Amino acid sequence: MLDTGPARDRALDFHWRVPENILSAAGIPDIADRKQDLARRSVLAAACIAADIEPGAGRWVSYSRRKAFYAGQSRYQGLPYTYDRVLAAVAELVELGLIEEVRASAGDHLTTGMQSRLRATPDLVHAYRDSPFEYETRRCRLILKDDAGDVIGYDPTRQTRRLEAELDRINAYLGQVSVTMPTGDGWEHATRVVRARNDKRGTWACVVPTPSPEVYRVFGRGRWDRHGRLYGWWQSLPKGARKDLFINGEVCVEPDFATLHPRILYAARGHALRHDPYETGVFPRSEGKLALNVALNARTMNSAAAALMDKDGWGHGWDYTRGLLKAVVKRNAPIAKDIGADRGIRCMAVDAAMAVDVLKACEKASVPCLPVHDSFIVPASKGAWMEAKMDEILVGVLGAVTRSPATIIG
Structure with a gap:
């Protein structure tokens, strides 16, 4: 069995679907309701992709049987993604012997974190083993979450329209970037997924590449000035594997903004970070780095310790x-008040804006680039240019934070 690490359920989404012309291969009857047909084809695709991620073991797909969960979800998943359609599709596909399900009890999502789940049966895997699926690009690429991390709806405003237009332009630019993943040792290519070995952990990461690169943004706490990072499928590859990618046919490099969040917080406190914030002189640097980054995202020091x-x-x-x-x-006395004080989500908003600035600069200079939060994958021939541009953007941002610290520590 392929070791892909902890067996986390894959969340049900409606971005992939089984082509209509191969439904009969699994004995699925025609129906007149177009939206219901899209719903069941999406459930089928989600189950098959999960099976591809962990062949032979049957990775589960989590889904909700709570009506309240589906409020506003059509904005993100499309009109077929509703309580009635999802549950009807699951019931039909269970009856046909194409998926199996395990239902969670009422309230389990709050007490145990468990949700209802489904997975492909061997019959379904066999029917669509080598069939490519259709991809439906995200209907809305701005995702807003509440304090609990649940997706919520929002009303369009001038700000959201600006963010959407900005993201549309970025995705149009990314659509011209060609990403090639290598074959051979450390890589496995299937019909719908690609697996890459994480040499540090000895496990495998699995990605589902979209037809062309694209990103979406996730904002938190019900606000447009919290979080806001960009996400693309390549970010799930191990860092060691990303260096093996080819960008527009060229080997690549991945320069990053080192110690970015500590630098932002030092600037907000009126200081320049001139030392290694992770090196305590007592504990291993790797542990110091992990501890500081965890604590910057924790609400209290006790929760930081628990997270570690x-x-x-x-x-x-x-x-x-x-x-x-x-x-x-x-080691970081100037920002002691910010450690264990939930500053990370504000720093993410800053690094997300920086990533947007980097991508805009790359588009202007015709440099292909894939963002990875605080690092950027570019052809090796553009590595020096990218480092210089990142330094330029960093200097400007730290200066702005120093002049207006309330955005970070207010």
Whole structure:
């Protein structure tokens, strides 16, 4: 069995669907309701893609049986994605023996985090083993989430229309970028997915490439000035594997904004970061880096410690973990008030805006680029140009943060 790491369920989405002309291969009857047909073809595709991710094991797809969950979801998933249609599609496909399901009990999503789930049966996998699926680009590429991390709807405003137009332009530019993944050792190509080995962990990551590169943005806390990062399928590849990509046929490099969030916070406090914020002199640098980044995204120091303790392979006790956090705070005294104070989501808003600026500069200079939050994949021949442009943007942003710190620490 292929080891793809922890077996997390794949969330049901309606971005892929089984082509209409091959439904009969699985014994699926025609129906007159066009939207219901799209719903069941999307459920079928989601189950098959999950099976491709973990062949032989049957990766599950999580979905909701709560009516409230579907409020406003059509904005993101399309009109066929409704409570009635999803449940009707699942019931029909279970009856046909093409999927199996496990239903969660009422309230499980709050108490245990469990949701209802479905997966492809061997009959479904066999029917569509080598069939390519149709891709439906995201109907809305601006995603807004609430405090709990649940997707919520929003009313269009001048700001959202500006953000949508900006994202449309970025995706038009990204659509001209050709991404080629290598074959051979460390890579496995299937009909709908590509797997890449993470040499550090010995596991495999799996991606579902879209026909051309595209990104969407996720905002948090019900606000357009929180989070806002761009996401594309290539970001799920291990960093070591991303260096093997070919961009427009050329080997690539991935320069990044080093220590970006600490730099932003130092600037907001009126300081320049001139030392390594992760090097405590007591604990390994890798642990100092992890601890500081976790703590910047935590609401309290206790929750930061708990988050570290929950990390896979952490292997340290509470005393060690709290000692590490104290050392990180001491090392970064100018921003001590920002550690364990939920600053990360504001810093993400800044780095997301920086990523947009980088992409705009790349478009203007005709440089192909794939964003990865605070790093950027470009052809090796453009590496020096990209580093210079990133430095230019960073200087401007840190200056702006120093002049208006309230956006970060207000």
